[in-house]
Amino acid sequence: MEEMFSNSEKERLTELIKKVQDKNDELEKHRKKIELQNEKSRQRTIELFGKMIDLKKAKKIISIQNEELEKKNEEINRKRAALENTYVKFRKRTIELFGKMVDLRKAYNIINNQKKEIENQRKQLHELNISKDKFFSIIAHDLKNPIAGFLGLTEVMAQDMNSFTDQEKQEFIELIYKSSKQLHSLLENLLQWSRAQTGRLSYKPRRLNMHALFQENFSLIHANAEVKQIVVEEKVDNDLEVWADVDMVNTILRNLLTNAIKFSNNDSRITVYAEIEGDKVIISVKDEGIGISDEDLDKLFKIGYNKSKVGTANEEGTGLGLILCKEFAKRNGGDVMVDSKLGVGSIFSFSLPRAQQGGEENE
Numbered sequence: 229m230e231e232m233f234s235n236s237e238k239e240r241l242t243e244l245i246k247k248v249q250d251k252n253d254e255l256e257k258h259r260k261k262i263e264l265q266n267e268k269s270r271q272r273t274i275e276l277f278g279k280m281i282d283l284k285k286a287k288k289i290i291s292i293q294n295e296e297l298e299k300k301n302e303e304i305n306r307k308r309a310a311l312e313n314t315y316v317k318f319r320k321r322t323i324e325l326f327g328k329m330v331d332l333r334k335a336y337n338i339i340n341n342q343k344k345e346i347e348n349q350r351k352q353l354h355e356l357n358i359s360k361d362k363f364f365s366i367i368a369h370d371l372k373n374p375i376a377g378f379l380g381l382t383e384v385m386a387q388d389m390n391s392f393t394d395q396e397k398q399e400f401i402e403l404i405y406k407s408s409k410q411l412h413s414l415l416e417n418l419l420q421w422s423r424a425q426t427g428r429l430s431y432k433p434r435r436l437n438m439h440a441l442f443q444e445n446f447s448l449i450h451a452n453a454e455v456k457q458i459v460v461e462e463k464v465d466n467d468l469e470v471w472a473d474v475d476m477v478n479t480i481l482r483n484l485l486t487n488a489i490k491f492s493n494n495d496s497r498i499t500v501y502a503e504i505e506g507d508k509v510i511i512s513v514k515d516e517g518i519g520i521s522d523e524d525l526d527k528l529f530k531i532g533y534n535k536s537k538v539g540t541a542n543e544e545g546t547g548l549g550l551i552l553c554k555e556f557a558k559r560n561g562g563d564v565m566v567d568s569k570l571g572v573g574s575i576f577s578f579s580l581p582r583a584q585q586g587g588e589e590n591e
Contacts (some may be wrong), residue, residue: 263372295356378404387421431473431559435583440467442500445481449489456494461499469583470509476556477580483549484513504582508562512577520568529554529564553578
């Protein structure tokens with residue numbers, strides 16, 4: 229067998245076998261490598277396949293979740309639409325309620341104002357009733373005294389006039405004069421007060437010289453001051469002018485002077501003076517009389533509470549004088565003020581608009 233091949237052929241064959249063997253080895257390595265790669269690929273494929281399965285599951289889960297999310301979105305949209313509809317209705321209702329609240333507030337204000345007006349009217353009616361009662365009380369009481377005095381004096385004089393001496397007759401005449409004077413003052417105040425209450429008192433303002441008015445009124449009460457030896461001193465500028473109704477100012481000034489004399493002690497002093505404060509003139513009547521207590525000060529200008537007091541010489545009054553002064557001063561755009569101390573004296577002041585220089589004021 230060995231002889232069939234030469235050495236060279238053997239070598240070639242050996243070499244070829246070796247090459248084949250090497251090639252087989254190489255192929256085996258390559259096969260193993262391929263098998264390893266295939267194994268890795270297979271493993272990778274399995275992994276990928278597992279991931280694909282997981283991905284499908286995930287996709288399915290995501291799909292299910294998306295469907296649920298869409299359903300939830302639809303539900304949310306429905307609820308949002310319902311909420312918006314509810315909001316619109318609520319807003320509309322709120323506007324309606326706000327409008328009703330505004331109307332209710334207006335109605336409340338109207339009712340409240342009406343209640344206040346009714347309360348004011350009730351108070352005014354109460355004051356009017358008090359005034360009416362006081363008015364009738366004055367008529368019943370204050371008119372009765374002087375008239376009764378007249379009747380008594382005239383009855384005595386009519387029955388036995390010839391038996392009286394001249395001095396007694398003079399005393400009777402003085403008593404009759406005193407009663408008639410008191411009655412005249414009462415009737416005058418009652419007439420002016422009733423006119424003021426019913427609105428029938430005319431108001432005709434014009435330029436008035438306060439110095440001249442004082443002189444005019446002082447002449448009317450001069451005798452009363454002399455009887456009590458009271459000095460009346462005037463400190464009013466000759467050219468001081470106010471804008472007011474002459475009859476009302478005369479009533480104010482006359483009442484304040486009369487009261488000052490009435491409540492002044494004998495041998496005392498009354499001072500009348502005026503001050504200018506802006507567009508107002510303040511006229512004051514100061515006395516050195518008995519004064520007024522704090523309790524009585526609060527009642528001076530209330531017709532239901534103010535009672536006339538007897539003067540230092542037993543002078544009687546009506547209780548209406550100061551009330552008239554207050555009303556007339558206010559009617560002329562002013563007021564009446566009082567400052568008094570019991571046992572020392574009083575200062576009654578009233579304010580009036582100052583007359584403008586160089587022209588006529590409008591009413």
